[in-house]
Amino acid sequence: xxxxxxxxxxxxxxxxxxxxxxxxxxxxxxxxxxxxxxxxxxxxxxxxxxxxxxxxxxxxxxxxxxxxxxxxxxxxxxxxxxxxxxxxxxxxxxxxxxxxxxxxxxxxxxxxxxxxxxxxxxxxxxxxxxxxxxxxxxxxxxxxxxxxxxxxxxxxxxxxxxxxxxxxxxxxxxxxxxxxxxxxxxxxxxxxxxxxxxxxxxxxxxxxxxxxxxxxxxxxxxxxxxxxxxxxxxxxxxxxxxxxxxxxxxxxxxxxxxxxxxxxxxxxxxxxxxxxxxxxxxxxxxxxxxxxxxxxxxxxxxxxxxxxxxxxxxxxxxxxxxxxxxxxxxxxxxxxxxxxxxxxxxxxxxxxxxxxxxxxxxxxxxxxxxxxxxxxxxxxxxxxxxxxxxxxxxxxxxxxxxxxxxxxxxxxxxxxxxxxxxxxxxxxxxxxxxxxxxxxxxxxxxxxxxxxxxxxxxxxxxxxxxxxxxxxxxxxxxxxxxxxx
Amino acid sequence: xxxxxxxxxxxxxxxxxxxxxxxxxxxxxxxxxxxxxxxxxxxxxxxxxxxxxxxxxxxxxxxxxxxxxxxxxxxxxxxxxxxxxxxxxxxxxxxxxxxxxxxxxxxxxxxxxxxxxxxxxxxxxxxxxxxxxxxxxxxxxxxxxxxxxxxxxxxxxxxxxxxxxxxxxxxxxxxxxxxxxxxxxxxxxxxxxxxxxxxxxxxxxxxxxxxxxxxxxxxxxxxxxxxxxxxxxxxxxxxxxxxxxxxxxxxxxxxxxxxxxxxxxxxxxxxxxxxxxxxxxxxxxxxxxxxxxxxxxxxxxxxxxxxxxxxxxxxxxxxxxxxxxxxxxxxxxxxxxxxxxxxxxxxxxxxxxxxxxxxxxxxxxxxxxxxxxxxxxxxxxxxxxxxxxxxxxxxxxxxxxxxxxxxxxxxxxxxxxxxxxxxxxxxxxxxxxxxxxxxxxxxxxxxxxxxxxxxxxxxxxxxxxxxxxxxxxxxxxxxxxxxxx
Numbered sequence: 001x002x003x004x005x006x007x008x009x010x011x012x013x014x015x016x017x018x019x020x021x022x023x024x025x026x027x028x029x030x031x032x033x034x035x036x037x038x039x040x041x042x043x044x045x046x047x048x049x050x051x052x053x054x055x056x057x058x059x060x061x062x063x064x065x066x067x068x069x070x071x072x073x074x075x076x077x078x079x080x081x082x083x084x085x086x087x088x089x090x091x092x093x094x095x096x097x098x099x100x101x102x103x104x105x106x107x108x109x110x111x112x113x114x115x116x117x118x119x120x121x122x123x124x125x126x127x128x129x130x131x132x133x134x135x136x137x138x139x140x141x142x143x144x145x146x147x148x149x150x151x152x153x154x155x156x157x158x159x160x161x162x163x164x165x166x167x168x169x170x171x172x173x174x175x176x177x178x179x180x181x182x183x184x185x186x187x188x189x190x191x192x193x194x195x196x197x198x199x200x201x202x203x204x205x206x207x208x209x210x211x212x213x214x215x216x217x218x219x220x221x222x223x224x225x226x227x228x229x230x231x232x233x234x235x236x237x238x239x240x241x242x243x244x245x246x247x248x249x250x251x252x253x254x255x256x257x258x259x260x261x262x263x264x265x266x267x268x269x270x271x272x273x274x275x276x277x278x279x280x281x282x283x284x285x286x287x288x289x290x291x292x293x294x295x296x297x298x299x300x301x302x303x304x305x306x307x308x309x310x311x312x313x314x315x316x317x318x319x320x321x322x323x324x325x326x327x328x329x330x331x332x333x334x335x336x337x338x339x340x341x342x343x344x345x346x347x348x349x350x351x352x353x354x355x356x357x358x359x360x361x362x363x364x365x366x367x368x369x370x371x372x373x374x375x376x377x378x379x380x381x382x383x384x385x386x387x388x389x390x391x392x393x394x395x396x397x398x399x400x401x402x403x404x405x406x407x408x409x410x411x412x413x414x415x416x417x418x419x420x421x422x423x424x425x426x427x428x429x430x431x432x433x434x435x436x437x438x439x440x441x442x443x444x445x446x447x448x449x450x451x452x453x454x455x456x457x458x459x460x461x462x463x464x465x466x467x468x469x470x471x472x473x474x475x476x477x478x479x480x481x482x483x484x485x
Numbered sequence: 486x487x488x489x490x491x492x493x494x495x496x497x498x499x500x501x502x503x504x505x506x507x508x509x510x511x512x513x514x515x516x517x518x519x520x521x522x523x524x525x526x527x528x529x530x531x532x533x534x535x536x537x538x539x540x541x542x543x544x545x546x547x548x549x550x551x552x553x554x555x556x557x558x559x560x561x562x563x564x565x566x567x568x569x570x571x572x573x574x575x576x577x578x579x580x581x582x583x584x585x586x587x588x589x590x591x592x593x594x595x596x597x598x599x600x601x602x603x604x605x606x607x608x609x610x611x612x613x614x615x616x617x618x619x620x621x622x623x624x625x626x627x628x629x630x631x632x633x634x635x636x637x638x639x640x641x642x643x644x645x646x647x648x649x650x651x652x653x654x655x656x657x658x659x660x661x662x663x664x665x666x667x668x669x670x671x672x673x674x675x676x677x678x679x680x681x682x683x684x685x686x687x688x689x690x691x692x693x694x695x696x697x698x699x700x701x702x703x704x705x706x707x708x709x710x711x712x713x714x715x716x717x718x719x720x721x722x723x724x725x726x727x728x729x730x731x732x733x734x735x736x737x738x739x740x741x742x743x744x745x746x747x748x749x750x751x752x753x754x755x756x757x758x759x760x761x762x763x764x765x766x767x768x769x770x771x772x773x774x775x776x777x778x779x780x781x782x783x784x785x786x787x788x789x790x791x792x793x794x795x796x797x798x799x800x801x802x803x804x805x806x807x808x809x810x811x812x813x814x815x816x817x818x819x820x821x822x823x824x825x826x827x828x829x830x831x832x833x834x835x836x837x838x839x840x841x842x843x844x845x846x847x848x849x850x851x852x853x854x855x856x857x858x859x860x861x862x863x864x865x866x867x868x869x870x871x872x873x874x875x876x877x878x879x880x881x882x883x884x885x886x887x888x889x890x891x892x893x894x895x896x897x898x899x900x901x902x903x904x905x906x907x908x909x910x911x912x913x914x915x916x917x918x919x920x921x922x923x924x925x926x927x928x929x930x931x932x933x934x935x936x937x938x939x940x941x942x943x944x945x946x947x948x949x950x951x952x953x954x955x956x957x958x959x960x961x962x963x964x965x966x967x968x969x970x
Contacts, residue, residue, distance in 0.1 A: 028885050031845070106834055107834070111834070166800070167800075168798070168800020169798075169799070169800070170798035170799060170801055171801075174798065174801075174874060174925060175925065177925075177926055178925045178926065219800060221803060247803045247807035249807070250807050250810025251810055284811070285804065285808065285946055285947075285948040286946060287945070287946045287948070313653070313655035314653050314654075314655065315651065315652075315654070315656045316653075316655055316659075318732045318733075319730070319770065319771055321732070322734070323770065325735025326735055349591055349596070360516070389659060440659060440662075440663045440771065441662055441663065442662075442666060460772070461771060461772045462770075463769070463770040
């Protein structure tokens with residue numbers, strides 16, 4: 001294990017001060033051009049040197065005809081060239097003294113025996129010059145904290161805490177939008193491609209040491225260095241959670257993975273066993289991978305598995321209870337003390353069995369502060385799960401009733417929602433208990449969106465919320481187990 | 486079983502020509518007022534008679550001081566009054582000759598022994614006057630095809646094909662937004678509350694006969710008339726699918742359901758057995774309930790379980806393959822004939838193993854017509870599952886490359902996406918094979934949104950798509966089984 005992030009071969013690949021770009025031109029339909037445009041869009045502040053045989057300028061940047069003419073030795077070479085010129089380019093980089101590269105180009109091991117031979121040549125060149133590289137057949141890295149995104153799709157949303165190491169490039173480049181909508185962002189994302197020189201274990205090790213990464217997410221089609229994987233993961237999970245989506249377990253998934261990156265996969269049971277002994281939480285879908293990452297990256301450690309569900313609708317409360325039951329969570333009864341404190345806040349029709357179903361709101365302003373505040377004080381419970389309908393609906397109603405003029409309702413509503421958001425969010429700072437939300441409405445509605453941006457996990461189904469809480473509990477349980485060994 | 490929808494006690498509750506509204510006033514914070522405003526918002530065209538002791542006019546409608554003064558015998562009475570005056574009101578309606586009612590008011594069986602006695606009184610009054618009623622403690626009905634929505638939340642989206650019978654009122658009123666975002670709408674939605682006079686079996690029977698309903702969705706906390714339920718469901722499922730979410734199976738769900746509607750639930754295994762012998766598909770979450778409803782309401786019968794996955798990204802293809810494998814679907818190899826036809830359409834880097842991974846698009850315009858057209862002709866496959874990234878991204882790129890001026894790109898892009906949508910949609914009419922999509926982006930992006938509105942099911946995770954297809958297969962298998970008995 002590395003003792004510092006600076007020891008990782010990935011350090012200057014993820015944090016380059018300067019980049020030589022091969023394959024970008026003024027023809028925008030080329031992959032290289034698209035990738036360079038993403039880098040420019042996010043505002044990377046290091047030096048960028050496009051290398052192009054004929055163009056003087058590429059996308060507004062001074063271009064260089066070849067490697068020797070580069071004005072300095074760049075930290076990183078990004079190569080998006082036709083397969084047949086990749087080896088020569090890496091060789092030229094090596095001669096210049098370049099020590100890090102990303103080889104985006106495909107046509108290597110994944111393309112058959114001839115490609116595999118070419119990949120051997122590439123590896124030999126790297127070894128000769130002491131170059132460390134990601135790929136070939138990968139989409140490289142994204143480091144939003146450095147405003148660096150050399151992937152083909154423009155980044156969205158602020159930098160975050162999810163560190164992804166992926167055997168699929170798509171999940172680096174195509175997930176910015178997904179993560180942003182769900183209240184997350186990448187700390188760093190690494191696409192390993194054919195893993196000729198740097199593999200997913202190196203990436204995991206890097207992310208383990210990365211200070212911006214609170215949770216490591218892995219997308220795995222097959223692991224080659226099994227022992228090293230286990231050793232590295234076991235060193236990380238006692239201080240940082242790892243969630244892994246492994247798709248090679250089913251026959252169909254296995255075949256798909258093989259034709260994708262040529263990786264060798266194994267039966268589900270073997271991977272289940274490996275993950276378990278490493279303290280890694282397994283996800284079965286991409287949604288689970290990021291649902292669990294969100295909870296693990298935002299929630300404090302739960303003291304137990306006892307949940308209070310707060311709702312103002314019976315059905316959503318019952319589905320949440322059912323999901324909690326299935327996820328191994330329990331619903332304790334409220335103590336006499338809590339019932340006493342709740343009484344003035346809820347109508348007579350309310351049910352104070354757990355789920356706490358307010359049926360309707362006596363005062364809608366209490367829904368997101370006074371009531372959860374009381375519920376969070378309950379000694380018989382370890383967590384709070386809250387159903388979010390759309391406070392906008394209630395607020396509109398109250399304001400109309402108070403005679404607020406129609407034209408002021410939107411602005412006043414926004415202000416009130418902001419107040420409620422802040423009040424609810426303050427509870428996550430007051431109590432050291434996990435607070436999770438669920439809604440059947442869009443995550444983009446104002447209050448939910450505000451809370452997501454503040455780091456309160458809210459899910460689109462109580463089942464996803466319950467299973468994410470269960471993942472957090474499972475992580476800490478496994479962590480105790482791994483640490484004890 | 487009823488032979489015609491007109492025989493159902495619900496017919497004039499769901500399709501009233503006139504409504505007397507009790508509990509609406511000019512005080513907008515009252516539930517009755519809110520419900521009346523929803524009716525007005527959707528544009529119900531029948532007569533509405535608010536009954537109010539003192540107000541001359543309620544929300545712009547002429548109000549009547551009592552039941553005798555109503556100008557006609559309304560088809561339906563909607564009662565949203567304090568518990569203590571509900572019985573007298575129903576009695577007055579009975580005397581007037583009203584034969585249908587919705588009792589929204591709570592405070593009956595769900596509220597304890599005294600409420601249970603009051604409910605008995607209510608039942609006796611109804612019996613005396615031959616009144617059939619939904620509730621008490623319910624949110625009534627929504628019939629978007631009649632522009633009728635007397636629930637507290639404004640309806641969204643066009644009428645649809647999902648008929649919901651629910652033991653939770655929330656799932657009637659709070660699901661318009663959810664269904665619309667996911668490409669569906671209610672044909673009719675019925676909230677049964679305490680089921681004093683009309684129960685979920687009556688609702689299922691109504692929806693079985695309802696011509697607008699292509700799929701019946703049930704939200705169940707506990708079924709009282711077990712035998713009648715089985716008999717009715719078995720008569721419906723041979724011609725119309727039923728999907729049921731049952732939440733009373735876990736200890737937590739059972740207790741939540743009991744305090745919600747006082748219903749008695751039973752172990753999961755018993756309900757599993759009942760559903761199975763009726764040919765009902767069981768859902769475990771609300772998302773599943775509507776995911777399965779969407780597939781069952783839009784897809785033709787699959788001839789088998791062999792799926793082709795079309796993608797331009799390896800990772801999403803592999804996760805889809807894994808999900809298909811888990812859902813019991815198989816991924817056949819493509820025939821030599823299909824491979825021959827694909828060759829001119831896809832780049833050399835493409836993988837024609839299944840998933841068919843185009844890696845990148847030779848011509849993005851082929852992604853949604855020529856390529857799926859070839860794949861749908863494959864004799865070894867029964868279905869097509871397509872990954873949707875965001876055609877907007879590719880189209881923008883192509884147009885920039887073609888030199889389309891920046892200011893025209895949005896409008897031109899919209900036109901092109903419309904063309905692609907229409908081309909893709911035409912395939913669902915050309916081939917009698919299920920076509921399903923998945924995306925990790927928002928369902929509200931233009932092409933996906935267009936396709937959802939045309940009735941092509943697209944899911945937010947391939948796992949949801951695969952399990953929905955499996956639900957369709959399971960339905961037809963059970964249907965054959967039920968019919969054969």
